[in-house]
Amino acid sequence: xxxxxxxxxxxxxxxxxxxxxxxxxxxxxxxxxxxxxxxxxxxxxxxxxxxxxxxxxxxxxxxxxxxxxxxxxxxxxxxxxxxxxxxxxxxxxxxxxxxxxxxxxxxxxxxxxxxxxxxxxxxxxxxxxxxxxxxxxxxxxxxxxxxxxxxxxxxxxxxxxxxxxxxxxxxxxxxxxxxxxxxxxxxxxxxxxxxxxxxxxxxxxxxxxxxxxxxxxxxxxxxxxxxxxxxxxxxxxxxxxxxxxxxxxxxxxxxxxxxxxxxxxxxxxxxxxxxxxxxxxxxxxxxxxxxxxxxxxxxxxxxxxxxxxxxxxxxxxxxxxxxxxxxxxxxxxxxxxxxxxxxxxxxxxxxxxxxxxxxxxxxxxxxxxxxxxxxxxxxxxxxxxxxxxxxxxxxxxxxxxxxxxxxxxxxxxxxxxxxxxxxxxxxxxxxxxxxxxxxxxxxxxxxxxx
Ligand code: 5AD
Ligand code: SF4
Numbered sequence: 001x002x003x004x005x006x007x008x009x010x011x012x013x014x015x016x017x018x019x020x021x022x023x024x025x026x027x028x029x030x031x032x033x034x035x036x037x038x039x040x041x042x043x044x045x046x047x048x049x050x051x052x053x054x055x056x057x058x059x060x061x062x063x064x065x066x067x068x069x070x071x072x073x074x075x076x077x078x079x080x081x082x083x084x085x086x087x088x089x090x091x092x093x094x095x096x097x098x099x100x101x102x103x104x105x106x107x108x109x110x111x112x113x114x115x116x117x118x119x120x121x122x123x124x125x126x127x128x129x130x131x132x133x134x135x136x137x138x139x140x141x142x143x144x145x146x147x148x149x150x151x152x153x154x155x156x157x158x159x160x161x162x163x164x165x166x167x168x169x170x171x172x173x174x175x176x177x178x179x180x181x182x183x184x185x186x187x188x189x190x191x192x193x194x195x196x197x198x199x200x201x202x203x204x205x206x207x208x209x210x211x212x213x214x215x216x217x218x219x220x221x222x223x224x225x226x227x228x229x230x231x232x233x234x235x236x237x238x239x240x241x242x243x244x245x246x247x248x249x250x251x252x253x254x255x256x257x258x259x260x261x262x263x264x265x266x267x268x269x270x271x272x273x274x275x276x277x278x279x280x281x282x283x284x285x286x287x288x289x290x291x292x293x294x295x296x297x298x299x300x301x302x303x304x305x306x307x308x309x310x311x312x313x314x315x316x317x318x319x320x321x322x323x324x325x326x327x328x329x330x331x332x333x334x335x336x337x338x339x340x341x342x343x344x345x346x347x348x349x350x351x352x353x354x355x356x357x358x359x360x361x362x363x364x365x366x367x368x369x370x371x372x373x374x375x376x377x378x379x380x381x382x383x384x385x386x387x388x389x390x391x392x393x394x395x396x397x398x399x400x401x402x403x404x405x406x407x408x409x410x411x412x413x414x415x416x417x418x419x420x421x422x423x424x425x426x427x428x429x430x431x432x433x434x435x436x437x438x439x440x441x442x443x444x445x446x447x448x449x450x
Contacts, residue, residue, distance in 0.1 A: 019056025
């Protein structure tokens with residue numbers, strides 16, 4: 001959850017964000033739209049005239065969390081009847097009727113393609129008693145990229161920039177194509193303008209975002225070509241992207257990752273399952289062998305590549321042997337990290353009507369096994385880096401360890417090390433790894449990296 005803050009005397013908005021990087025980036029666009037319309041920003045919900053929750057619909061658990069939070073926030077209306085409560089993002093789009101039944105105190109519901117109209121919607125919601133003038137806009141818009149709106153980025157050495165929106169893949173389990181609509185790419189000229197402006201503000205690393213970011217295409221510019229153009233921006237030292245789809249990892253993109261020094265050797269490559277039967281039922285578009293072949297080509301082109309992935313356990317029809325195949329594949333590939341989830345049936349998706357054959361308890365057992373195995377692998381992989389040096393882009397003080405600094409290696413691993421007064425955020429330093437956990441590397445500075 002990220003909270004966005006500034007201050008003003010105008011009606012003040014408290015904005016809380018749930019879910020993925022795309023949502024965090026969207027909230028920065030929302031913040032820019034509202035600021036330009038004269039709204040101020042509240043640091044705490046208690047100080048706000050308007051509370052907006054930017055939400056995630058990917059799993060039921062994410063939705064339940066938001067409903068819980070909304071009912072807490074709705075209590076503030078008791079003492080401040082003028083307070084407006086709005087819900088943005090994927091949940092808004094997903095199931096408005098059910099949402100209204102569960103959260104009748106909502107004044108506004110706005111889907112991911114309607115943020116440009118938020119000032120108007122807020123005005124409408126404000127003009128009378130709550131339910132009668134309830135404002136809602138969940139129309140999806142094939143053309144909306146917000147290309148002309150420069151988001152209110154958080155400060156820091158890294159910025160997340162939306163390159164494309166939506167998804168055309170329709171994996172059978174996934175609600176994203178329904179809540180975010182069809183794929184559309186931001187024109188390269190707008191992205192270059194944005195990234196140049198970020199560089200001018202001292203940003204050193206950009207992460208290009210999209211639900212299937214490597215499906216990016218605008219006229220003749222595909223994703224590999226976009227990365228090469230972004231790499232020409234002076235001041236930007238590191239370029240990353242997330243999340244790519246395995247089927248869109250073209251030879252040109254792999255070659256660009258291998259040859260362009262600014263494009264970092266890290267890839268989050270969602271696998272979902274290690275069983276061909278399950279992959280077919282999910283309609284992921286690849287087999288285990290094809291995925292393995294892609295990993296082999298990536299690792300041979302980019303020898304220092306770090307790989308992470310997403311795994312779903314307990315998809316409808318997943319049997320013990322399918323699950324065993326997932327564990328086996330995790331052991332064979334040895335990802336640097338993995339995000340693992342219990343399958344959550346989502347309304348509107350094609351898998352919704354198939355059913356939910358794996359019990360909650362069994363999903364829990366499978367999830368725990370995947371996590372335990374992956375922790376073991378991550379620890380082994382990180383320990384193997386002890387004694388090696390990495391260029392670390394310094395982000396600032398480490399969360400833990402007084403006086404320590406933290407930053408990321410090219411492989412997007414967190415490195416924690418003792419700083420000196422001469423080193424500050426945005427510097428690059430060489431760190432020798434001295435110890436490791438499954439989640440971070442601890443070390444000492446050996447030299448400035450440049
Ligand atoms: N249930 C569980 N996990 C899901 N994901 C997407 N949809 C679902 C679902 N219905 C996971 C996938 C995806 C990640 C962002 O969320 O692993 O890659
Ligand atoms: Fe969902 Fe599949 Fe699109 Fe990823 S590629 S957002 S999992 S439908």
